[in-house]
Amino acid sequence: MKDDITREERVAGLKGMGCSRKRVEDARFTQGKGNYVDDIKLPGMLHGDFVRSPYAHARIKSINIDAAMALPGVVAVLTAKDLEPLGLHWMPTLAGDKQMVLADGKVLFQGQEVAFVVASDRYVAADAVELVEVDYEELEVLVDPFKSLQSDVVLREDLVAEDGSIPNGAHGPRKHPNHIFTWEVGEEEATNQVIDNAEVVATEEMYYHRTHPCPLETCGSVASMDKVNGKLTLWGTFQAPHVVRTVASILSGIEEHNIRVVSPDIGGGFGNKVGVYPGYVCSIVASIVTGVPVKWVEDRMENLMSTAFARDYWMKGKISATKEGKITGLHCHVTADHGAFDACADPTKFPAGFMNICTGSYDIPVAYLGVDGVYTNKAPGGVSYRCSFRVTEAVYFIERMIEVLAIELNMDPAKLRSINFIKKEQFPYTAALGWEYDSGDYQTAWDKALAAVDYTGLRAEQAQRVEDFKAGKTRKVMGIGLSFFTEIVGAGPVKNCDILGMGMFDSCEIRIHPTGSAVARLGTISQGQGHATTFAQILATEIGLPADSITIEEGDTDTAPYGLGTYGSRSTPVAGAATAMAGRKIRAKAQMIAAYLLEVHDDDVEFDVDRFVVKGAPERFKTMKDIAYAAYHQAIPGLEPGLEAVSYYDPPNMTYPFGAYVCVMDIDVDTGVPEIRRFYALDDCGTRINPMVIEGQIHGGLTEALAVALGQEIAYDDMGNVKTGTLMDFFLPTAWEVPNYETDFTVTPSPHHPIGAKGVGESPHVGGVPCFSNAVQDAFRPFGNRHTNMPHDHWRIWQTANSLGMHG
Ligand code: PCD
Numbered sequence: 001m002k003d004d005i006t007r008e009e010r011v012a013g014l015k016g017m018g019c020s021r022k023r024v025e026d027a028r029f030t031q032g033k034g035n036y037v038d039d040i041k042l043p044g045m046l047h048g049d050f051v052r053s054p055y056a057h058a059r060i061k062s063i064n065i066d067a068a069m070a071l072p073g074v075v076a077v078l079t080a081k082d083l084e085p086l087g088l089h090w091m092p093t094l095a096g097d098k099q100m101v102l103a104d105g106k107v108l109f110q111g112q113e114v115a116f117v118v119a120s121d122r123y124v125a126a127d128a129v130e131l132v133e134v135d136y137e138e139l140e141v142l143v144d145p146f147k148s149l150q151s152d153v154v155l156r157e158d159l160v161a162e163d164g165s166i167p168n169g170a171h172g173p174r175k176h177p178n179h180i181f182t183w184e185v186g187e188e189e190a191t192n193q194v195i196d197n198a199e200v201v202a203t204e205e206m207y208y209h210r211t212h213p214c215p216l217e218t219c220g221s222v223a224s225m226d227k228v229n230g231k232l233t234l235w236g237t238f239q240a241p242h243v244v245r246t247v248a249s250i251l252s253g254i255e256e257h258n259i260r261v262v263s264p265d266i267g268g269g270f271g272n273k274v275g276v277y278p279g280y281v282c283s284i285v286a287s288i289v290t291g292v293p294v295k296w297v298e299d300r301m302e303n304l305m306s307t308a309f310a311r312d313y314w315m316k317g318k319i320s321a322t323k324e325g326k327i328t329g330l331h332c333h334v335t336a337d338h339g340a341f342d343a344c345a346d347p348t349k350f351p352a353g354f355m356n357i358c359t360g361s362y363d364i365p366v367a368y369l370g371v372d373g374v375y376t377n378k379a380p381g382g383v384s385y386r387c388s389f390r391v392t393e394a395v396y397f398i399e400r401m402i403e404v405l406a407i408e409l410n411m412d413p414a415k416l417r418s419i420n421f422i423k424k425e426q427f428p429y430t431a432a433l434g435w436e437y438d439s440g441d442y443q444t445a446w447d448k449a450l451a452a453v454d455y456t457g458l459r460a461e462q463a464q465r466v467e468d469f470k471a472g473k474t475r476k477v478m479g480i481g482l483s484f485f486t487e488i489v490g491a492g493p494v495k496n497c498d499i500l501g502m503g504m505f506d507s508c509e510i511r512i513h514p515t516g517s518a519v520a521r522l523g524t525i526s527q528g529q530g531h532a533t534t535f536a537q538i539l540a541t542e543i544g545l546p547a548d549s550i551t552i553e554e555g556d557t558d559t560a561p562y563g564l565g566t567y568g569s570r571s572t573p574v575a576g577a578a579t580a581m582a583g584r585k586i587r588a589k590a591q592m593i594a595a596y597l598l599e600v601h602d603d604d605v606e607f608d609v610d611r612f613v614v615k616g617a618p619e620r621f622k623t624m625k626d627i628a629y630a631a632y633h634q635a636i637p638g639l640e641p642g643l644e645a646v647s648y649y650d651p652p653n654m655t656y657p658f659g660a661y662v663c664v665m666d667i668d669v670d671t672g673v674p675e676i677r678r679f680y681a682l683d684d685c686g687t688r689i690n691p692m693v694i695e696g697q698i699h700g701g702l703t704e705a706l707a708v709a710l711g712q713e714i715a716y717d718d719m720g721n722v723k724t725g726t727l728m729d730f731f732l733p734t735a736w737e738v739p740n741y742e743t744d745f746t747v748t749p750s751p752h753h754p755i756g757a758k759g760v761g762e763s764p765h766v767g768g769v770p771c772f773s774n775a776v777q778d779a780f781r782p783f784g785n786r787h788t789n790m791p792h793d794h795w796r797i798w799q800t801a802n803s804l805g806m807h808g
């Protein structure tokens with residue numbers, strides 16, 4: 001047999017790894033043919049809506065549902081009393097705490113779910129919500145975690161014993177009724193000793209404000225209890241559908257095989273859709289009670305007010321160095337505001353996530369991290385926003401500490417970073433706080449970034465600008481924001497990462513059809529990342545069938561193998577690895593079939609792009625398409641028919657993507673308006689599967705970073721009122737605010753991942769926030785600025801200029 005196309009053409013035809021294959025899901029998204037939770041319409045379906053608390057802290061004296069029930073179209077109004085006999089008025093959180101599903105005796109944050117109205121349509125439900133009469137008695141509100149730790153006001157009465165003693169929490173002893181846990185990593189004494197005797201020490205306090213990802217689609221679910229067959233089907237905005245199935249089974253007592261959980265198309269998740277919300281539970285209970293499907297979809301204000309928040313970390317740092325700028329020690333303490341219930345989605349062993357990556361990209365000999373979690377009268381969560389596991393906070397902390405240390409040393413901050421980078425030859429590198437970084441080449445990336453923006457030239461221009469400003473020739477100052485980050489993604493190792501006790505492996509199951517096309521199902525779920533596009537590319541390269549002939553399915557627990565879902569940039573590091581490994585199993589069987597068909601020994605054939613060829617005789621081959629057909633249509637002695645494989649992958653380590661970002665910003669000191677002149681982002685995520693998808697991920701993550709750094713915030717007043725509950729007050733950047741990003745890359749493969757890939761989805765956010773913030777801070781550095789807190793909105797920037805005497 002002879003081929004009429006070249007090897008290069010065969011490679012290109014597969015659209016495998018490294019190809020900027022167009023996203024297959026976009027055909028339906030761009031034509032309005034997506035299928036989201038709210039698109040699900042079932043016969044007889046009812047609609048739920050919540051009565052929510054207007055108070056941040058209040059006792060509930062009574063709830064009167066009579067007027068609501070009298071409204072035509074209202075079928076049921078559920079309160080905690082109705083859920084109590086089922087044991088469903090409280091639910092476990094992912095952090096080992098428990099959370100009220102519906103207010104049980106009191107409310108602990110504004111917007112908390114008090115009652116669930118079920119009605120014939122969404123509008124009747126909303127009208128009935130207004131008719132539910134709740135008698136509240138207001139209690140003292142605690143929104144400041146430091147005050148909360150001093151206060152006599154007990155927020156969680158359920159967590160104090162009758163004799164007034166404080167039982168241990170899920171993470172050990174608690175110091176105060178409003179205290180959740182203390183988590184310590186590293187050596188505090190040794191660190192203090194180094195810092196106390198150091199030549200140079202910089203200290204700083206910073207607040208990483210509370211914010212919220214704000215996906216286009218809010219959270220929702222549709223529950224349908226088929227009482228005849230005992231089957232519960234639940235559609236919802238779930239980033240981890242299998243975990244939802246297991247939790248739903250444990251909570252409801254329905255056997256797991258009788259529950260089907262489906263995540264249909266998801267309109268952005270960003271960590272917001274990892275947790276379990278009262279709405280999910282209430283839609284299930286309502287469907288069980290009424291015997292018909294019940295839909296619950298929250299509106300934008302409900303979403304901003306009550307779903308999982310992010311950050312809210314008060315961080316205190318000390319960093320020491322020699323006069324030459326070699327860092328000798330790092331001390332970090334965090335007061336973590338967790339709101340009313342501890343609902344973080346961290347693996348059990350990590351109550352503050354991976355905050356202990358806070359030594360960053362630097363070789364720091366000794367370090368200590370202490371975190372205290374605190375209850376306040378704010379919404380629970382603490383999981384989300386483009387880094388499930390607190391890496392954004394860690395990287396912001398170290399990248400600010402580096403800048404402050406540079407001020408203390410009177411040294412260029414780019415140079416200070418270079419002096420302290422973990423060196424290429426030090427990998428795998430074990431950091432002082434325990435993580436083993438798999439691979440990196442930081443200096444090369446840094447040099448490339450600085451050269452690309454002409455860093456020396458920029459600093460000269462900035463110096464000139466300072467002179468011009470002082471001479472009254474301009475009212476604009478110029479900032480150069482730098483950040484170098486190391487992410488930690490791909491949880492990951494089952495031995496130390498779990499969700500509610502379930503180890504964080506992931507999975508892929510492949511079935512090759514006789515005509516040479518295939519379907520692969522994974523335990524993850526895309527929320528816009530483009531998995532249907534990229535996972536097919538991994539397989540195309542591994543098994544030699546065109547990506548266009550491979551369907552990727554996720555999110556239906558009746559068909560997909562068990563997996564832990566998509567967040568923490570874990571899909572590529574974990575499910576991507578499972579995909580490659582399953583592909584290799586297919587290939588191994590294909591090799592036997594090929595050898596049989598070619599009448600040679602197994603070892604005498606080798607894989608080449610899309611076929612097995614006889615070694616030394618490339619004209620003798622069988623394509624994967626031929627092999628697929630033979631697997632079903634030829635009885636091959638000693639081999640089962642068919643061509644399928646499954647892999648459950650437990651990664652040996654996390655992956656550690658990294659990057660170098662530079663932002664050039666001009667700031668009008670009289671209006672406080674920043675203008676981003678340039679943003680350069682170099683990312684290293686190891687082997688790149690789809691460069692176009694990666695670029696899209698980086699644009700998205702940077703835009704969310706811009707939002708958080710420059711204005712986005714969930715703010716509360718002293719009464720616990722949410723001040724930013726609508727998109728009028730909550731900053732969501734549009735094309736108007738967003739600059740043209742310049743993207744670049746280096747490739748340092750992960751040594752333990754089967755295809756060398758690391759995650760990338762979270763990286764631009766993790767590295768972007770400190771970069772934007774550093775740009776603002778750097779603009780004011782020549783005028784005496786050391787640190788100001790985010791978000792740097794126009795008003796705060798104006799105040800910074802004002803406090804530095806730049807207006808007079
Ligand atoms: N090397 C490499 C890597 C990666 N890639 C690609 O890219 C993407 C991504 O990936 P990753 O990194 O692995 O990740 P994932 O897991 O898939 O995802 C997750 C992420 O993702 C991001 N992105 C995004 N996008 C969209 N569109 N949407 C959304 O929602 C989102 N989200 C966000 C977040 S937030 Mo968290 O949840 O907070 O934790 S986490 C996260 C995909 O598609 C993949 O395939 C490639 O290509 N290559």
Ligand SMILES: [Cu+]
Pocket residue numbers: 386387388389390391392488489568569762
């Ligand atoms: Cu993360």
